[in-house]
Each structure stands twice: as C-alpha cells, then as structure tokens.
Amino acid sequence: MKIIEIANLKFTYPDGTVALKGINLDIEEGESVAIVGPNGSGKSTLLLQLNGILRGEGTIRIRSLLLEEKNLRRIRSLVGMVFQDPDDQLFSPTVFDDVAFGPMNMGLSQEEVRRKVKEALEEVELTGFGHRSAHHLSFGEKKKVSIATILSTNPKILALDEPTSNLDPRARRHIIDLLKGLKQTKIVATHDMNLAWELCERAVILNDGKIAADGSREKILTNEPLLVKHGLELPSLSTASKR
Amino acid sequence: MEHSFIDRYSYLESFIHKLDPRIKIISFFSFILFVVLTPPTSWSSFGLYFALILFIAILSKVPLSFILKRSLVIAPFVLMIAIFIPFFKPGEVAGGYSFGSFRLTLTYSGLVIFWNVLIKSWLSVLSMIMLSSTTKFPDLLKGLEKLKIPKVMILILSFMYRYIFVLVDEVMRMKRARDSRNFGGSKFWQIKTIGNMIGTLFMRTYERAERVYVAMVSRGFSGEIKTIDDLHLTIRDFCFLSLIILYLIFTRLWVVP
Ligand SMILES: Nc1ncnc2c1ncn2[C@@H]1O[C@H](COP(=O)(O)OP(=O)(O)O)[C@@H](O)[C@H]1O
Ligand SMILES: [Mg+2]
Numbered sequence: 001m002k003i004i005e006i007a008n009l010k011f012t013y014p015d016g017t018v019a020l021k022g023i024n025l026d027i028e029e030g031e032s033v034a035i036v037g038p039n040g041s042g043k044s045t046l047l048l049q050l051n052g053i054l055r056g057e058g059t060i061r062i063r064s065l066l067l068e069e070k071n072l073r074r075i076r077s078l079v080g081m082v083f084q085d086p087d088d089q090l091f092s093p094t095v096f097d098d099v100a101f102g103p104m105n106m107g108l109s110q111e112e113v114r115r116k117v118k119e120a121l122e123e124v125e126l127t128g129f130g131h132r133s134a135h136h137l138s139f140g141e142k143k144k145v146s147i148a149t150i151l152s153t154n155p156k157i158l159a160l161d162e163p164t165s166n167l168d169p170r171a172r173r174h175i176i177d178l179l180k181g182l183k184q185t186k187i188v189a190t191h192d193m194n195l196a197w198e199l200c201e202r203a204v205i206l207n208d209g210k211i212a213a214d215g216s217r218e219k220i221l222t223n224e225p226l227l228v229k230h231g232l233e234l235p236s237l238s239t240a241s242k243r
Numbered sequence: 244m245e246h247s248f249i250d251r252y253s254y255l256e257s258f259i260h261k262l263d264p265r266i267k268i269i270s271f272f273s274f275i276l277f278v279v280l281t282p283p284t285s286w287s288s289f290g291l292y293f294a295l296i297l298f299i300a301i302l303s304k305v306p307l308s309f310i311l312k313r314s315l316v317i318a319p320f321v322l323m324i325a326i327f328i329p330f331f332k333p334g335e336v337a338g339g340y341s342f343g344s345f346r347l348t349l350t351y352s353g354l355v356i357f358w359n360v361l362i363k364s365w366l367s368v369l370s371m372i373m374l375s376s377t378t379k380f381p382d383l384l385k386g387l388e389k390l391k392i393p394k395v396m397i398l399i400l401s402f403m404y405r406y407i408f409v410l411v412d413e414v415m416r417m418k419r420a421r422d423s424r425n426f427g428g429s430k431f432w433q434i435k436t437i438g439n440m441i442g443t444l445f446m447r448t449y450e451r452a453e454r455v456y457v458a459m460v461s462r463g464f465s466g467e468i469k470t471i472d473d474l475h476l477t478i479r480d481f482c483f484l485s486l487i488i489l490y491l492i493f494t495r496l497w498v499v500p
Contacts, residue, residue, distance in 0.1 A: 053457050073463065081461040087409050088454040093381035093401045100471055105463030110471055133381070135408045153462065 003029040003063055003157060003185050004050070011045060011056030019045040020056060021209040029156075032186040034196035034217070037206035038231035043189035044084070046206065047159045050187070051079040063156065077106060080155030080184075084162045086134070086142035095121075095137075095145050096130035102153035120152035121145075124178060140171025147178065157185045164192045193235035197221050205230050250383075252305045252376040258479075259303035259377045264386030266480040270487045271374040275367045277491040283359035289366070291494040295487075296369045305376045313372045314365060325360040329353035380404050385474055394468045406451075413447060 004027040011020040019042045027033055035043050048054040050062070052072050060067040062075045083089045092098040099120050103113040121127055124144040134142060143163070150158065163179065164172045172195075179186065179199055190196055196203055196217070203220040205213040207230045213220055217238075220226065224234045253260070259267075274292070281288045300310055329337075334352035375383070381401070388397045417440050427433070 048457070051461055053461060073465075076461060076463055079461075081458075083454065083458055085454070087406075088451065089458045091402065091405055091455050091459065093384060093404050097381070097470070101459070101464075102462040104469040104471065105465070110473075113471055131379075131381075134405065149462065 001029045002026050002061075003031075004187070005059075005061040005064075006049075007059045009046075009049060009056055009058035009060065011049065011054060013045075019209050020049070023058070023209075023211055025204065025211065025214070027185060027187065030183070030185055031202060032188070032200040034200035034203045035187065035189045035206055036191060036193065036196050036203055036232055037212075038191065041206045041231075042209040043206055044161050045209075047081065047161055047187070047189055050157070050159050051076045051081055053081075077102075077153055078155060079157045079159055080150030080153060082146050082150055082158065082160045082163060084165060086139070086146045089146040089149060090134040090142060093133060094130065095126070095132050095134065095148075098134065098145060099130075099148050099152045102149060106153060116152040116154075120148040123151050123182075124148045125174075138171070140167055140174060143167065143171070143175055144178065147175075151182075155184060157187065158182065160186065160188045160190075162190055162192075163188060164190065164195050191232065193221065193227075193233060194237045197235040197237045205232070207231070250375055250378070250380045252309065253379045255304050255377075257302060257304045257377070259299060259373075261479075262377075262483055263474055263476050263480045264378050264382040265389050265474065266476070266484050267374055267378055268383070268386050268390060270484055271370045273488060273491060274370045277495055278363050278366045278370075281363075281495060283355050283362075288494050289362050291490075292366050293369075295490055295494075296366065296373060299373055303373065303377045305373070310369065310372050310376070313376075314368050317364070317368050321361060321364045325357050328360065329357045385470070388470060389472075389474060398468055409451075410444075410448065413444060417443065 004025070006023055006025040009020055009023040010018075012018045023046065035046060037043055045054065049056060049060060049067075052067050052075060055067075062078055065071045065075060065078075067075055090098045092101060096117055099117045100113050103116045108116065117130065118127075121129060124147050126141065126144055126148065129137075129141070129145070134145065137145065147163075158179075160179070163175055167175060176195060176198055179188075186199070188196065188200060201217055203213075203215065203217050204211055205220060205226070212230050213223075213226055221235055222238050227234055274295070278289075278292055281292075300307055329349050330353065334350035337349045337351045337354060378386070381404075384397050384401050384404075387400075388394065421436065421440065
C-alpha cells in the first residue's frame, strides 16, 4: 500500500526562490527512502511539505488522505518530523515535557502521556533522562531525545532531516542503529551517503528542486558517474561490500 | 558548550528541596510581604526574620557562602538608590558636613529610612535566593502555573530558561569569529561591527523562533498550552507552610519593637 503519494509538487518561497520544480514520488508502507542531494537542492523543503508546514502546488496524499486544511491534524499525527537542529525540536524546560508535548496535544490522558513518554525514552535508550534539561545534554543525546519526542506520538512515517549531521562517529553509530531498529516508514534527507546506504533500500537523488534519479540503493548509490554528476559521492560502504 | 545551572544547588536533596514548589513560592513570598510590612524600628523582628532564613538555609544544605555572595550582587543597586535618602529627609539632624557654603546634613529619620530600604531589600533577596536555589526552574514554573499565573507568561519564562544558553553560545561563536579575524581598527569601525553583530543575532533569533514554532506545530500544537499535572501536596508541605506563617505572624504581632 502506498503511504505517501506526491504528484507534481511545486513550491516557491515567498522571496521568489523556486525550491521544488515538480516532484512526483510514491512511497510504499514500510519502505525506507533516502533523499540525497547537495546543499540547497530542496531536501528540507520537501520534508516540510509532508505535514503541511509549507504548502505548494500539486497534491500530496498521506495514507490516501489528501493534504488539506481539514486533514492537517490527522496528517501531523501520522508524520513525525525530526528537524536537523535538536535545539529547535527541544523547546521545553525538561526532556519529559518535550517528549510529552506531542501526546498532550493529542489530548491523551495523563496516565497515557506518562506511559508514552516512558516508552519513547526507553526506545532511544534514555530511560531516566526525563527530569534533565536539554541544555545539559550532549549533542548525540539531544538528537536521541528529538527522536523520542516524535516516537511518543506513534507516527506511521518518520521524516528525518540530516539525522547524522554534527555527530561524532560513536553518536552517529548509535543513531543509525537506533533508526535501523524502528519499523515505521522512513524518509531520510541526507548527504551522508553511508547513512543512506545503511538505512535505506531506496534512494532518490534530488538536485535543483527536481528528482534526478530514483531507484533501489544498489542501482543509485553504486552509480558513481550519476552521483558525481549531482554533487555527491559513492558511499564507501557500497564499495566495501562489493569487494 | 557546557553551562552552569541558572538554578544552581536546586538539585540537592534536602527537606526543603523536596517540598512542593507551590508551598515554597507561597512561603517565600509571604516572608517578603511580612518583611515589607514591618516598621523599620522593629529591630528584633528583623533579627527573627533573619534567623528564619538562616534556619531554612541550614536545613537546605545550600552553602551559606554562596547565598551570601549572591545576595550581595544587588547591593550596589540598592545602595545607589538609598545612599542619598539620609541627606534629603528633613528631621532631627544627626550630623553634617560643610563644603564651603554648601552644607550637607544627615537626619535621624533619613537614616531610619536608609536602614529600612537596606534591610528589607536584603531579606527579600535572601528569600528569593532560597526559593531559587531549592527549587528546580521547571518545578518553579509548574508551581507558578498551578498558582494561576497566566500560561503565556509561564511559556515565555520556560523559553527563556531553555534558550538563554543557546543564545549565549551564539554570541560566543560570533565573538570568536570576529576576534579570530583580528578585530580592531578605528572606533567607528568597531562600533559598526558590534552593531552588525547585534543585527545578525536578532535575525538568527528570529529565524530560530520560526523553526521552533514549526517544530511545535508539527507535533500538534494549535495555540493551546497543555501541561501535565504532577504536583502532589503532602502533609509535610502543609506543616511547613503553617509553621512559616505562624512564625511570621508571631514575629509581626507579638515581638515588642
Ligand atoms: N526560508 C527560506 N526562504 C527562502 N528561500 C529558502 C528558504 N529556505 C530554503 N530556501 C532556499 O530553497 C532552496 C532549497 O533549500 P533546502 O530545502 O533547505 O535545501 P537542502 O535541505 O537540500 O539543503 C535553497 O535554494 C534555499 O536557499
Ligand atoms: Mg536541509
């Protein structure tokens, strides 16, 4: 079943920057898709369309639900968005409050909220971090809490913007392993090619607001001329596995 | 970057720390109210007020030297305002100085007002220091919210608590970038650079606010602020509050000036 259907999506920022120039993309339930492309190619803009934060021309359907005003609430609870900078995502005085924010807005009871928070923190292996303040966490921990803040709302789709940027190798490893273990449909915007290779079975190259290539990771991420043409490079892991 | 805690020592685990934040807010604010309403010549009352704060401080295990140092931070401001009062208040003259034809006189009633301002502001500050160093900031916010402070104000305070260090980091990074490019030159140029930095900081903060709002909306925020209710009053809290209030009333009513 198709969980995301994007048809002929175009978007222009108020200042006139044309960021998306006609995107067609369907994603199956349970799929992990990497959106790769150089800086400024429109990856973040595309993700922000998925839950209606930015609205362009064209149609988007999430689980057959057309993205329009009356479906926004429903769609926002289906699509969990993890932003690039955890300092944007974590705005509450404590980790608990941040993870509880989504469930509270969904109108769950106090008991349920508490349970959701506990489960979400367990899932990212930060049990007992509830009372901490975000500004006393390491960057890797902040990133994990960011993921917990959306896991607590039970999304069907995880939209992750540069999940490994600014992480040291060990924290990066943790995040990748964590994401691998999550069963939701994933759409990952990144230029960390090894991340794309490890996490996703499908890759979409976005360049200058257009989809330049779309296919299985073996087809796209091993095609060096294609990648180089779009300002990317071969993931070192893909060559390692060939040898 | 690593930062010290705004609410330093609030993570200790004493009897005072474990009290409900609402109880502490009410207690410490009642304390201030009583202090303010005490006549300045009621010397022994002030002694008793101080004794109470001292007792709470010892119970809380917050280092006394820290409390004292913190309390002196506001001293310059109070002094600046209060220092002239004794000279301008008319009344019985306590002493005076002559500078040629200019004569400065010190009056008793002026001195009393000076003392009044000094002791009351100091005791009030001590009380606020005790509140903030025995209550975690998030708990303080929860307490204030329960005491019906408007949610918008709570939200503003909580954003402040969360983002003050993010902002400080941003400023430090900008300063470092500036200094590593040999900041110097003419005064005019320096002022212009600092002006630009403030502008940039404003823009970045504005953009961050937009991104934070997007993150909130993405998680279902629709303008209504909902918070979980996890404060519980215990018998201990009521005992503490009653004792404090009784002590204050006793100090105010039965102590002979
Ligand atoms: N808020 C904005 N206003 C105007 N233009 C923007 C804004 N955000 C991004 N852009 C522009 O849109 C294009 C796509 O940006 P973005 O989606 O952030 O790319 P990516 O995430 O792939 O690096 C870029 O040319 C960028 O400069
Ligand atoms: Mg981006």
